[in-house]
Amino acid sequence: MDDFKPQIVAFCCANCASSAAKVSQGMKKALPDNIKIIQVPCTGRIETLHLLKPFEEGADGVYVAGCQEDSCQYISGITKAAKRVTQVKGILESLSIEPERIDVFHMSAGKGQEFVEVADQMVNTVKGLGPILTA
Amino acid sequence: MIVAESKPIKELLEMVKDFKRILVVGCKGCVTVCNVGGAKEAAILASTLRISGKKEGLDVMVGEHTLERQCDPEYINELKDVIGDYDAVISIACGVGPQFLSERYPDTKIFPGVNTKFMGGAVEHGVWAERCAGCGTCAIHLFGGLCPIARCSKSLLNGPCGGSSNGKCEISQDVDCVWDLIVTKMMEQDRLDELTVFRPPKSWTTARDGGPRKMIREELVK
Amino acid sequence: MSEHKAGSNLEKVLSAGHFAFTGECGPPQGANVDHLIEKANHLKGCVDAVNVTDNQTAVVRMSSWAASIILIQHGLEPNYQMVCRDRNRLAIQSDILGAYSLGIRNMLCLSGDHQSFGNHPESKNVFDIDSMQLIHTAKTMRDEGKFLNGSDVDVAPKLFIGAASNPFAEPFDFRVYRLAKKISAGADFVQTQCIYNMDKFREFMKRAVDMGLHEKCYILAGVTPMKSVGMALYMSKQVPGMDVPPSLVKRLRGAGKGKVAEEGIKFALEQIEEFKEMEGVAGVHLMAIEWEHKVPEIAERAGVLPRPVV
Numbered sequence: 327m328d329d330f331k332p333q334i335v336a337f338c339c340a341n342c343a344s345s346a347a348k349v350s351q352g353m354k355k356a357l358p359d360n361i362k363i364i365q366v367p368c369t370g371r372i373e374t375l376h377l378l379k380p381f382e383e384g385a386d387g388v389y390v391a392g393c394q395e396d397s398c399q400y401i402s403g404i405t406k407a408a409k410r411v412t413q414v415k416g417i418l419e420s421l422s423i424e425p426e427r428i429d430v431f432h433m434s435a436g437k438g439q440e441f442v443e444v445a446d447q448m449v450n451t452v453k454g455l456g457p458i459l460t461a
Numbered sequence: 462m463i464v465a466e467s468k469p470i471k472e473l474l475e476m477v478k479d480f481k482r483i484l485v486v487g488c489k490g491c492v493t494v495c496n497v498g499g500a501k502e503a504a505i506l507a508s509t510l511r512i513s514g515k516k517e518g519l520d521v522m523v524g525e526h527t528l529e530r531q532c533d534p535e536y537i538n539e540l541k542d543v544i545g546d547y548d549a550v551i552s553i554a555c556g557v558g559p560q561f562l563s564e565r566y567p568d569t570k571i572f573p574g575v576n577t578k579f580m581g582g583a584v585e586h587g588v589w590a591e592r593c594a595g596c597g598t599c600a601i602h603l604f605g606g607l608c609p610i611a612r613c614s615k616s617l618l619n620g621p622c623g624g625s626s627n628g629k630c631e632i633s634q635d636v637d638c639v640w641d642l643i644v645t646k647m648m649e650q651d652r653l654d655e656l657t658v659f660r661p662p663k664s665w666t667t668a669r670d671g672g673p674r675k676m677i678r679e680e681l682v683k
Numbered sequence: 684m685s686e687h688k689a690g691s692n693l694e695k696v697l698s699a700g701h702f703a704f705t706g707e708c709g710p711p712q713g714a715n716v717d718h719l720i721e722k723a724n725h726l727k728g729c730v731d732a733v734n735v736t737d738n739q740t741a742v743v744r745m746s747s748w749a750a751s752i753i754l755i756q757h758g759l760e761p762n763y764q765m766v767c768r769d770r771n772r773l774a775i776q777s778d779i780l781g782a783y784s785l786g787i788r789n790m791l792c793l794s795g796d797h798q799s800f801g802n803h804p805e806s807k808n809v810f811d812i813d814s815m816q817l818i819h820t821a822k823t824m825r826d827e828g829k830f831l832n833g834s835d836v837d838v839a840p841k842l843f844i845g846a847a848s849n850p851f852a853e854p855f856d857f858r859v860y861r862l863a864k865k866i867s868a869g870a871d872f873v874q875t876q877c878i879y880n881m882d883k884f885r886e887f888m889k890r891a892v893d894m895g896l897h898e899k900c901y902i903l904a905g906v907t908p909m910k911s912v913g914m915a916l917y918m919s920k921q922v923p924g925m926d927v928p929p930s931l932v933k934r935l936r937g938a939g940k941g942k943v944a945e946e947g948i949k950f951a952l953e954q955i956e957e958f959k960e961m962e963g964v965a966g967v968h969l970m971a972i973e974w975e976h977k978v979p980e981i982a983e984r985a986g987v988l989p990r991p992v993v
Contacts, residue, residue, distance in 0.1 A: 375501065378508040382515065417505075420470035421513045458516050614797050615768070615808070619815035619864065621857075622794045623849035623876070624923035631923035632797045644857045656857070657864050659819065662772060662812045662831060 332386035332452040334361045336445065337376070339369045339403070342393035342433040349438025357442060358449050368392070369430075370403025377414045377428060387452035388414075390430045391444060397434075404432065424455050462491040462582065463555045464589045465498065465575040473506075473551060474513060476572045480549035481520060483510060485574070486540070486562065487527035488554035495589050497575050498553035500527040506553065506574065531558030537565045544569055579611075597667025597674065603655070605646045610663075612639035618660035688825065688871060689843040691788035692760045693732040695993040696966075697872065697901045702959055703966025704987045705762060705874070705903060706730035706978055709739060710750035719745070723754050725975040729982040731990055732789055734762040734874070734968070738769060741801025748782045755786050762845060763787045766795025771811035772820070772831055779824060783840030791845040791874065792817040796923075815868050818846055822869025846870040848902070850887035851880060851926035859890040866900045873900055874968040877907035878954065879918075880926040888963045897963035904958045907970045908981065909947035912936055948981060955985045 338344055344365060350357070357363075366372055369392035380388045390411055392404040408430045415425035429451075431444045477483050485507045492498025507525040514521030524547060528536045531554035544550070544566050552559040553574035563571045579591035594611035601608050610616045614632050621640030624631030628641045647656050665671060687694055696703050706726045711719050726733050733754055737747040744750075751761035763782050770778065782790065794814040798806050812820065821844045823829055828839040846865045850858050862873065878884045884904070891897060909915045912935050919927035931950065938946035951969075958964045967987075971978050982988050 373501070375504050375508060378505060378512065381512045382508050384515075417470065417509055421474075421509065421516060423512070423516060459518060615794055615810045615813065617794065617810070617813040617815075619813050621852065621861075622814075623847075623852035623858075624796065625853055626923055628853065632799045638853075641853055644854050648854070648856065653860065657860055657867075659815065659864065659868055661819070662816045665811065 330453060330456060331360050332449060332457075333384060334358075334387045334389065334445075334448055334452060335364065335380040335385045336361050336448075337364050337366055337369060337372050337388075337390045337407075339392045340365055340367050341399045342397065342435045343369075343391040343441070345435035346391075346433045346438050346441035349436060350441045351438075353438050355438060355442045357445050360449065361445050368398070368400045368403035369407035370398070370400055370405075372407050372410065374410045374413055377410060378417070381418075381423075381427075381458070386455075386457055387427045387448055389428065389444070389448050391433050391441070392430070394432045394434065404430075423458055426451055427455060427458070462494055462580070463577060464495050464579055464581050464591075465492055465555050465577045467497045467502070467553070467575055468573070470509060473572070473574060474510075477510070477549050477551065480570070482522045482547045482549070483524070484540075484544065484547040484550045485510070485523065485525045486531070486550055486552045486554070486558070487525070488529075488531045488552075488558055489527060490530045490532070490554070492554055492575065495583075496587075498555075500525075502553060503527050506551065528554075530554075531561055534561070534565065537561050540566070595668065596663070596665070597671075598664065603660070604643050605650070605652070607639050607643050607646075609639055609643065612637070618663060689788045689841045691732065691843045692993070693762065693789050694843040694871070696731045696991055699991065699993050701966075701991045701993075702987065703731050703901070703903060704729070704982065704985075704990065705732045705734060705966065705968045706975070707734040707736065707968070707970045707972060708750075708754070708975060709736045709972060710745035710747060712742065712744050714745060716753060719750060719753060720757055722975045723757060723759055726978050727757075727759055728990060729979050729988065730969070731966075732760045732762045734791060734970075735764055737764045737766045737793070737795070738801070740796050741768065741798045741803070743801070743803060748778060748785075748787065751782065751787050752785050760789070761787060762789040762791055764791040764793060765817065766793045767810050767813055767817055768795030768798060768808050771809050775812070775817065775820060776824065776830055779821060779840050779842070780836070783842060788841070788843055789845060790821055790842045791847065792821060792870075793847050814846065815865060818844055818865055818868040818870050826869075843871050844869055845872045845874060847876065848873045849876040849924045850878070850884055851876060852924045855883070855887075859887060859894060859896070862891060862900075863894055863896055866896055870900055872903065872965075874903045875905040876924060877905040877970055879909075879931050880928050881954065881957070883926060885961070888961060892963040897965070901965035902963055903966040903968045904954070904961075904964050905968045905970060906951050906954055906958075907972070908944075908951040908974070908977070909935055910944050910974065911947075912943055914947075948977070948984070951981065952985055955987070 398404045411430040419425050485503045487503030503525045507523045510523045549570045551572045551574040556577040559571045559573040580593040581591040584590045596610045625638035630636040630638045735747045735751045751763040754761040828836045848862045915932045918925050
């Protein structure tokens with residue numbers, strides 16, 4: 327299990343999350359290479375199906391990085407995204423898959439450090455859970 | 462509209478556990494409006510089934526198709542060329558859908574993917590409530606435009622029963638006492654005389670109690 | 684209210700102008716006839732009639748008609764309660780005929796608590812007809828000798844028809860009109876929900892008297908002695924349509940440990956004294972549920988003994 331490298335898909339909004347990403351690049355803080363970033367205009371645009379598809383395609387974990395609840399540029403985008411993440415947690419649980427494999431994080435535009443920390447956190451969590459495949 | 466609720470995923474997995482080729486059929490009618498059976502929900506359910514199959518290491522093929530409605534034979538017919546590719550179908554339309562599918566495609570196992578609940582409407586975004594029980598003899602105008610058959614837990618025609626508190630039905634704080642609403646409205650509108658009229662026992666022959674019902678438009682029958 | 688409609692003891696007591704005093708007895712959750720008789724015997728000689736409840740709070744018990752017959756066999760007069768929750772109009776009319784044939788002469792027509800309260804919440808509920816229509820049914824069978832469908836009843840059941848009235852339900856302003864409606868539908872007597880808020884009840888009776896309802900129907904005031912502070916709190920919070928003033932709870936708490944039940948009885952006795960003099964009130968309905976052994980003492984202290992023999 328030590329050589330298990332979880333494949334993670336990260337949905338990041340074009341606002342806070344991407345700003346944080348830029349800052350982290352500027353800080354020369356590397357993002358783990360098993361994270362695939364998908365940039366969206368606002369996390370509110372992410373549908374439940376978008377969050378399920380990565381698991382269908384073989385991802386071991388998914389996360390959403392967006393703004394703080396009170397600083398979403400589109401007001402309620404991140405709030406909607408958080409609800410959909412909760413919905414998918416429920417779906418995963420009913421499939422006896424750990425709900426920790428999906429999560430939502432709230433970024434602040436200037437905190438590049440946070441952006442990398444969150445990525446590391448997800449990788450560690452999912453690594454600890456192992457791959458999804460039962461058989 | 463007809464309001465339904467998704468069946469728990471565990472229940473659906475149990476239903477289709479022996480099948481390898483599953484088709485999820487959605488409906489663009491009522492179930493789309495209450496967000497349980499439209500194209501979106503069909504895609505979500507199909508994806509969920511695929512993830513489950515992948516996890517269990519099973520070779521499961523899941524297709525998805527959404528019909529205009531599942532309560533008209535001409536739309537049900539549209540599946541005739543594809544249904545042979547599947548051995549099980551989960552219909553997420555209201556109870557009518559799986560039955561029409563079963564009748565038209567007797568050799569395919571058809572499973573109901575939702576629990577059909579009631580006829581109602583949206584009371585706030587994401588919340589639907591029962592308004593009509595299909596009693597077959599509508600008389601809401603006698604009750605200030607509210608229906609005591611559907612909305613009173615005891616279907617009283619000469620209510621209220623006296624069990625309500627703070628305008629809520631004795632059975633639950635989540636249920637409004639419709640008689641409280643009726644009486645308050647009619648007293649405010651000075652229509653006390655309508656409230657004190659004795660409403661005689663209802664004839665339930667036009668309701669489901671009278672047997673399964675049909676509605677026929679003679680001028681349309683060939 | 685001159686000629687007797689059913690000739691029951693309760694009817695005779697009321698029509699003779701006496702202050703009526705009725706009690707209550709719940710059938711057993713089984714066929715424990717001995718326990719039923721034991722409870723009922725406490726009430727013997729203390730009350731004019733005994734209410735026999737019908738699957739009260741939607742908990743399955745011996746049927747009220749059967750328990751009523753057992754009471755008759757042991758020298759008590761039952762007030763046979765029927766709810767609309769469990770029977771359709773066929774069973775209702777059928778049971779009315781059966782009850783009358785076996786000697787029952789008083790019937791109380793109720794809606795019934797919803798089955799979700801009880802021990803078989805998954806059951807289908809009936810409510811083919813409501814309590815108002817049930818009163819009308821009993822009256823039609825008795826006075827017109829006709830079933831609901833208009834065909835003849837070969838021997839009409841002569842029952843003294845009762846109904847329940849809840850002065851404390853909402854909306855308050857409508858309650859007296861609902862009582863009037865029940866009287867028009869055929870209620871001969873009415874027992875109210877148990878009273879704790881005396882101010883509200885006085886107001887209700889004033890309105891009822893203003894409408895002349897007391898002249899068309901005998902109104903009995905419901906009394907349930909509080910046994911404990913816990914009971915008072917439970918009733919104020921958990922029982923639908925109940926109005927328990929904070930002042931009563933305070934009074935009970937103030938009585939001190941071990942003395943609360945006595946204080947509850949004192950309050951009930953004060954109420955009964957006031958009801959005896961209150962215009963429009965024709966009697967009291969005492970609901971000392973599972974406290975039947977206290978009824979003789981309460982009746983004695985309330986000065987309602989001996990019961991009139993008519």
